[in-house]
Amino acid sequence: MRLADMHIHTTFSPDGKSSMEEQCIKAIEIGIPIICFTDHVDFNSSEINVGRIINKASTNFDVSEYFYEVNRLRRIYNSIQILIGIEFSEPHLFPTEFEDYSSMPFDYILGSIHHCYGSVFPGAKNIEESKAIDEYYNLMLKSIQTCEFQAMAHIDFPRRYFDNWNVSDTIMDEILNAMIKKDIILEVNTSSIMNASDDVV
Numbered sequence: 001m002r003l004a005d006m007h008i009h010t011t012f013s014p015d016g017k018s019s020m021e022e023q024c025i026k027a028i029e030i031g032i033p034i035i036c037f038t039d040h041v042d043f044n045s046s047e048i049n050v051g052r053i054i055n056k057a058s059t060n061f062d063v064s065e066y067f068y069e070v071n072r073l074r075r076i077y078n079s080i081q082i083l084i085g086i087e088f089s090e091p092h093l094f095p096t097e098f099e100d101y102s103s104m105p106f107d108y109i110l111g112s113i114h115h116c117y118g119s120v121f122p123g124a125k126n127i128e129e130s131k132a133i134d135e136y137y138n139l140m141l142k143s144i145q146t147c148e149f150q151a152m153a154h155i156d157f158p159r160r161y162f163d164n165w166n167v168s169d170t171i172m173d174e175i176l177n178a179m180i181k182k183d184i185i186l187e188v189n190t191s192s193i194m195n196a197s198d199d200v201v
């Protein structure tokens with residue numbers, strides 16, 4: 001078995017603190033032979049990071065620059081395998097955009113849910129915990145049923161916001177069965193229970 005970190009954000013993401021190059025150096029230092037950059041592609045208006053627009057003043061990144069940088073680092077840090085991916089937020093809400101990104105030569109697309117009720121989870125002020133969690137998993141199921149991506153990111157995401165993370169077995173069974181049916185990988189993401197040194201959102 002070889003260790004791989006398949007969820008890494010860099011300064012191409014609004015929440016990334018380290019550059020791609022710093023991440024490569026760190027991976028070599030700590031002995032991770034496979035890494036995959038999964039910077040945010042987010043069309044939700046509250047956290048837009050849609051790529052392709054060259055505008056250094058904003059959070060948008062340029063996809064061609066993204067590929068260029070990965071290819072440059074692959075030549076320098078050839079002792080590790082560097083994969084290129086994205087984390088696409090709420091793919092079911094942006095099917096055209098999702099198709100567009102799916103047609104690009106990414107090695108890996110993570111699907112994820114970060115928003116409920118149009119804003120960052122829990123999405124509405126003073127919302128009842130159980131209602132927000134139900135909504136979160138309904139959206140997750142919808143994204144799995146409607147879109148083709150390789151892995152579902154951070155299945156316990158609401159746990160970062162609510163101490164008593166309770167999710168019904170019924171919806172979780174539905175989600176896991178839908179994932180099995182479509183060969184979608186369940187991501188092992190420890191950021192809910194650890195203090196990650198880099199943001200893993």
Ligand SMILES: [Zn+2]
Nearest residue numbers: 087112153201
């Ligand atoms: Zn995420």
